[in-house]
Structures are given as C-alpha cells and as structure tokens.
Amino acid sequence: MSGSTFGLLFRVTNFGESHGPAIGCVVDGCPPGMALSEADIQPDLDRRRPGTSRHVTQRSEADQVEILSGVYEGRTTGTPIALLIRNTDQRSRDYGNILDTFRPGHADYTYHHKYGLRDPRGGGRSSARLTAPTVAAGAIAKKWLRERHGTTFAGHLSQLGEIVVPFESQEHVPNNPFFAANATDIPRLEAYMDQLRREGDSCGARIDVIARGVPVGLGEPLYDKLDADIAYAMMGVNAVKGVEIGAGFAAVAERGSVHGDELTPEGFAANRSGGVLGGISTGQDITVSLAIKPTSSIRTPRRSVDRAGAPTTVETFGRHDPCVGIRATPIAEALLALVLMDHALRQRAQCGDVSLPVGPIPAQAPPSA
Structure with missing residues (x-):
C-alpha cells in the first residue's frame, strides 16, 4: 500500500530517505545460481552517482553498494537480495528555511497533505537520491537478461532544455557528462548549463533508451501489457512528465499506411511500434523516450505559502542538479530492465512449454538510439 514495491515475480522494494543513514532495496524473485557480486552492480551506480561533473549536484556520495543477503559463495540463492547504500554527505542545514514552506513544483505540498508531516531534508522520500537503489536492482x-537472452540496454540524452542533441554514435555516451550520443555539441551544452547555474534556474531533458535482443512474447493482455508496464515504471522516475514508446506522439500525424510496421519474409520493415504490438514484445528493439521536467529546487525566488496558508517567498539553497535529466539515463535503463526481467519470468512461468518454429531475428530499422 505504501507504493514502495515494484514488480510481480521480480519484486523490488525500495527504502530510505535522502538524508537518512542509508538507502537501499530488497530484490525478491531473482533466480538462483547466477554469479553476482558488488562489482556487477557498482558500474551502473557510478554512472548515476552525484558529483561527477560541475553540471550536476556537488553532493559527494561514493554510492558504494553492499550485498547483505541472497548471495552465497558468489551466486544468487533464490532468496531476497538486500542491497544497502550508505549516505555519507548529507547537509540537512541547507533545508532549514523550508521547514514551514513549500517549494513550487516539488512534492513538499502533497507529502505534507497526504501524511500530515514530511521530511524536508533533501526532499526526504521524494528525492531523486532514491533512484540509486533502483539502478542497483x-x-x-x-545481468540475468544479458546472460539468459542476450538482451542489452543503451540510453542517451537527446534534448537538453531547448537544445536538440543530434544522434552521432552511442560510443560517445560514456565520454561526456551529459550521456549525449554526440561529440560535437558538448561545448554548447556546457555553456548552456553554466548559464543556467549562474541564473539560479533549471531546465528539462529528453532521454531515449533502447533494449536490444528482447525475446518475442513478453507482456500480458489486457492490463499488464508490456508497454503499459514500461510507461508505469518510467512515470515512477522523479520528474518524468511524459513517456513515448516507438513513434509516440508523432503517430498522431502519421497515416495507417505509414505507421503500421509491414512484415516481410526477412522480418519487420520498420519499428514505429517500439517493439510492442498488442502489449506483447515483437522481438524488435524496445524504444522508449522520457520527458523530464526542470528541477524544482532552484535559487530563483518563487511565490508560495507556508503551512498556515500565508503568502511567502521561497528560495532553495543547497546542492542541486540544474537539470535532473542529465543523470537519468542509467535510471531509465534500469527501469526498462526491471520491467523486462519481470515479464521474462512471467513468460517462463506461464508459457515455458510453448514451442513454435523460430524464424530469423526481426529486421530493424536503422537505429536512432
């Protein structure tokens, strides 16, 4: 009932607060026998962690993961895997001025009215810090999907504020602080972010993520469709306000003669469906895009009210990302993996005995991500 658990057969329960002693999660339902250590998890946490460039929050957290249970002699046991990430660089004093006020665009107002109290330190439970356990899970x-099905994941930032970032190559993503699949536009993005920081303002972002090597048949009709669960998961990411799968909203302007992906003996001719038909995976690439709103915690003074309803002005201090979307790429990849993992286990449980002739891997349109 608390909204902290995700998944059916592969279940992840997230716990902790931004300025508490630790954050973490419990992963239940991981099949036994898979080799697993902290070294398998840490690289993705390192990609997401704060303080990695001047363009993100300067909170300095190592985000070192600890496996507390569910692994014996280097292999998963099939029992719950508890993951812990200790908080080491909290500065709760930065939030003293918002104890009795609400930051516009933030969850302060809604948390206060839902629970009757809230943890104002760094946003408490509503902080993007709580995405770290999601990335760990x-x-x-x-790892399981890669070893069992050959499924891989790749994401990149395709728009920063009003700047559209052209796709050049996925190889560029690890080589810049923006997760951009681009090498030529990085100076422009840096100048844009530096200007935002000087102005005490923020911007939004668009993130594209893709899963390749997805098995055919994942997803359930009617209400557990694969694309519905992907959208549900992505909307659980802090600051996400829109999700597109495949052509997304561009499908509005397309005709049926164009939008429907034709099939040929060699495979699908295109992938406007984003790899999902009728809520079930086609075996093509799963393509997802996220719209992330501007960071709500900014230095620019904004009108608000206090707990008594009196008018006031709020200016947020502390260490914040001028664009939370910059570090969202590994989060989007993680959530897409969690959805596909859960549905892969559900498919194995219900339809493991289904046997059909296997044709060639579905053809793909030229990749855009």
Missing part, C-alpha cells in the same frame, strides 16, 4: 536484472 536494475543491474541485477540486466
């Missing part, structure tokens, strides 16, 4: 799902 996603690393486990990625």
Whole structure:
C-alpha cells in the first residue's frame, strides 16, 4: 500500500530517505545460481552517482553498494537480495528555511497533505537520491537478461532544455557528462548549463533508451501489457512528465499506411511500434523516450505559502542538479530492465512449454538510439 514495491515475480522494494543513514532495496524473485557480486552492480551506480561533473549536484556520495543477503559463495540463492547504500554527505542545514514552506513544483505540498508531516531534508522520500537503489536492482536484472537472452540496454540524452542533441554514435555516451550520443555539441551544452547555474534556474531533458535482443512474447493482455508496464515504471522516475514508446506522439500525424510496421519474409520493415504490438514484445528493439521536467529546487525566488496558508517567498539553497535529466539515463535503463526481467519470468512461468518454429531475428530499422 505504501507504493514502495515494484514488480510481480521480480519484486523490488525500495527504502530510505535522502538524508537518512542509508538507502537501499530488497530484490525478491531473482533466480538462483547466477554469479553476482558488488562489482556487477557498482558500474551502473557510478554512472548515476552525484558529483561527477560541475553540471550536476556537488553532493559527494561514493554510492558504494553492499550485498547483505541472497548471495552465497558468489551466486544468487533464490532468496531476497538486500542491497544497502550508505549516505555519507548529507547537509540537512541547507533545508532549514523550508521547514514551514513549500517549494513550487516539488512534492513538499502533497507529502505534507497526504501524511500530515514530511521530511524536508533533501526532499526526504521524494528525492531523486532514491533512484540509486533502483539502478542497483536494475543491474541485477540486466545481468540475468544479458546472460539468459542476450538482451542489452543503451540510453542517451537527446534534448537538453531547448537544445536538440543530434544522434552521432552511442560510443560517445560514456565520454561526456551529459550521456549525449554526440561529440560535437558538448561545448554548447556546457555553456548552456553554466548559464543556467549562474541564473539560479533549471531546465528539462529528453532521454531515449533502447533494449536490444528482447525475446518475442513478453507482456500480458489486457492490463499488464508490456508497454503499459514500461510507461508505469518510467512515470515512477522523479520528474518524468511524459513517456513515448516507438513513434509516440508523432503517430498522431502519421497515416495507417505509414505507421503500421509491414512484415516481410526477412522480418519487420520498420519499428514505429517500439517493439510492442498488442502489449506483447515483437522481438524488435524496445524504444522508449522520457520527458523530464526542470528541477524544482532552484535559487530563483518563487511565490508560495507556508503551512498556515500565508503568502511567502521561497528560495532553495543547497546542492542541486540544474537539470535532473542529465543523470537519468542509467535510471531509465534500469527501469526498462526491471520491467523486462519481470515479464521474462512471467513468460517462463506461464508459457515455458510453448514451442513454435523460430524464424530469423526481426529486421530493424536503422537505429536512432
């Protein structure tokens, strides 16, 4: 009932607060026998962690993961895997001025009215810090899917504020602080972010993520469709306000003669469906895009009210990302992996005995991500 658990057969329960002693999750349902250590999880956490460039929050957290249970002699046991990440660089004093006020665009107002109280330190439970355990759990799902099905995940930032970032090559993503699949536009993105920080303002972002090597047949009709669960998961990411799968909203302007992906003996001619038909995976690439709103915690003074309803002005201090979307790529990858992992286990449980002639791998349109 608390909204902290995700998944049916591969279940992840997230716990902790931004300025508490630790954050973490419990992963239940991971099949036994898979080799697993902290070294399998840490690389994705390192990609997401704060303080990695001047363009993100300067909170300095190592985000070192600890496996507390569910692994014996280097292999998963099939029992719950508890993952712990200790908080080491909290500065709760930065939030003293918002104890009795609500930051516009933030969850302060809604948390206060839902629970009757809230943890104002760094946003408490509503902080993007709580995406770290999700990334850790996603690393486990990625490993199982890669070893069992050859499924891989790749994401990149395709728009920063009003700047559209052209796709050049996925190889560029690890080589810049923006997760951009681009090498030529990085100076422009840096100048844009530096200007935002000087102005005490923020911007949004668009993130594209893709899963390749997805088995055919994942997803359930009617209400557990694969694309519905992907959208549900992505909307659980802090600051996400929109999700597109495949052509997304561009499908509105397309005709049926164009939008429907034709089939040929060699495979699908295109992938406007984003790899999902009728809520079930086609075996093509799963393509997802996220719209992330501007960071709500900014230095620019904004109008608000206090707990008594009196008018006031709020200016947020502390260490914040001028664009939370910059570090969202590994989070989106992790959530897509969690959804596919859960549905892969559900498919194995219900339809493991289904046997059909296997044709060639579905053809793909030229990749855009």
